[in-house]
Amino acid sequence: MVSRVRFGIIGTGGIANTHAAALAGLADDAELVACCDVAPERVAAFSERWGVRGQFDSARAMLDAGGLDVVCVCTPHPLHAEPLVLAAERGIHGVVEKPLTSTLEDADRVLEASTKHGTLLTVMAQRRWFPAAQRIRQAIDSGSLGPSLLLGESVCEMWRDAAYYARDAWRGRWDTEGGGVLMNQAPHNIDFLLWYMGPPREIFGYWGNLNHPFVEIEDNAVAVIRFASGGLGILKGTVSMRPERRIHGVTLVGDSGATVSLDCWQVQDAGRRVATGPWDVGSNDVWTLADGSEQRPIVHQEAVAYGSGGLPNFHAHQLRDVIGAIRESRPPAVTGVDGRRVVAVIQGVYESGRTGRPVTLTD
Ligand SMILES: NC(=O)c1ccc[n+]([C@@H]2O[C@H](COP(=O)([O-])OP(=O)(O)OC[C@H]3O[C@@H](n4cnc5c(N)ncnc54)[C@H](O)[C@@H]3O)[C@@H](O)[C@H]2O)c1
Numbered sequence: 001m002v003s004r005v006r007f008g009i010i011g012t013g014g015i016a017n018t019h020a021a022a023l024a025g026l027a028d029d030a031e032l033v034a035c036c037d038v039a040p041e042r043v044a045a046f047s048e049r050w051g052v053r054g055q056f057d058s059a060r061a062m063l064d065a066g067g068l069d070v071v072c073v074c075t076p077h078p079l080h081a082e083p084l085v086l087a088a089e090r091g092i093h094g095v096v097e098k099p100l101t102s103t104l105e106d107a108d109r110v111l112e113a114s115t116k117h118g119t120l121l122t123v124m125a126q127r128r129w130f131p132a133a134q135r136i137r138q139a140i141d142s143g144s145l146g147p148s149l150l151l152g153e154s155v156c157e158m159w160r161d162a163a164y165y166a167r168d169a170w171r172g173r174w175d176t177e178g179g180g181v182l183m184n185q186a187p188h189n190i191d192f193l194l195w196y197m198g199p200p201r202e203i204f205g206y207w208g209n210l211n212h213p214f215v216e217i218e219d220n221a222v223a224v225i226r227f228a229s230g231g232l233g234i235l236k237g238t239v240s241m242r243p244e245r246r247i248h249g250v251t252l253v254g255d256s257g258a259t260v261s262l263d264c265w266q267v268q269d270a271g272r273r274v275a276t277g278p279w280d281v282g283s284n285d286v287w288t289l290a291d292g293s294e295q296r297p298i299v300h301q302e303a304v305a306y307g308s309g310g311l312p313n314f315h316a317h318q319l320r321d322v323i324g325a326i327r328e329s330r331p332p333a334v335t336g337v338d339g340r341r342v343v344a345v346i347q348g349v350y351e352s353g354r355t356g357r358p359v360t361l362t363d
Helices: 016-024 040-050 059-064 079-088 102-117 131-141 162-166 179-187 188-199 300-306 313-328 336-355
Strands: 004-010 032-035 055-056 070-072 094-098 121-123 149-157 199-207 222-226 232-238 248-254 259-267 280-283
Touching: 004 016, 004 059, 004 313, 016 032, 016 040, 016 222, 016 313, 055 059, 059 070, 059 079, 059 102, 070 079, 070 149, 070 232, 070 313, 079 094, 094 102, 094 313, 102 121, 102 336, 121 149, 121 336, 131 188, 131 248, 131 259, 131 280, 131 300, 149 188, 162 248, 179 188, 179 232, 179 300, 179 336, 188 232, 188 259, 188 336, 199 336, 222 336, 280 300
Parallel strands: 004 032, 004 070, 032 055, 070 094, 094 121, 149 232
Antiparallel strands: 149 248, 199 222, 222 232, 248 259, 259 280
């Protein structure tokens, strides 16, 4: 029998429960053996809820105790890099919540450590496993949109109120959140844009805090992008739209003229806990491929009915890929380089907005 991959979780707040639920759903292949948090009451409640044996008050203590193959880093953004580097130095693989890090310097530190120590690194981008997202990937790969993509639009259309920012002390501040809508809410749709369009080469953007005076960080941002392929892109992030619309959306135009979209909608299903399933689904609201019979779009109702496809949530799809990557000694579906590109876009918009100039992006 192949032994189960042993996971530890760093930061036992909200999203950590989604990781724990995912691992419970993968129990034949994975076990959650340890967790840590700087808040003792959180780590105690989390351990009890998920039956975790090892409880620690710091990442270093947990990593030094040994007995781990992978850690899932679920801390606020500026605190992603340190535990990933410590894990890599101990030969432990790293799964990190989005975005990879809050700065490019930290991203480079993390990539360097994982390369040096030969450890796997992946950034959560669980929405890539939405059937509607996979359908677009297949359409691109099969050439149905033409030899290349001309245009890509990426939007995050959300609402966040004062109560949201008051929930945790780290939210809404540059030093503890690392940024606003781009850093926290938009990484998923930025990842989609880059996954489909390829590496970005130049970005120009504006950002500001327009109607959330109770926080420091930006609540709205817009940018234009030029890709290595020659394609062009538009990026929009807002937490000022009520009701929310496409919480993450991407529209792509191929040089055949065909256009496809991925639209992630919040599922208004009161009472459903995050830990027990997806809270949004992805549909293809625009789908104009000439060969429609070959590439069927996913409509909203179909996506809702799919749920998370027999697993507890979409994090489980990505963690299943991580387990496969470790066992097969192959790269994970979402790589550290993918994660760094998202950070480069976010920081590129910030720098461009500050200087009024386009920013060159490199891998
Ligand atoms: N993939 C997704 O869809 C998704 C959804 C929500 C949040 N997230 C990401 O998850 C991360 C955490 O967000 P959250 O909403 O769970 O935040 P949270 O505040 O609920 O949880 C963060 C936890 O980290 C702990 N922590 C802080 N510093 C620590 C340290 N040095 N060592 C150990 N623990 C520490 C805190 O005490 C807290 O319990 C962020 O990167 C966020 O962007 C991702």
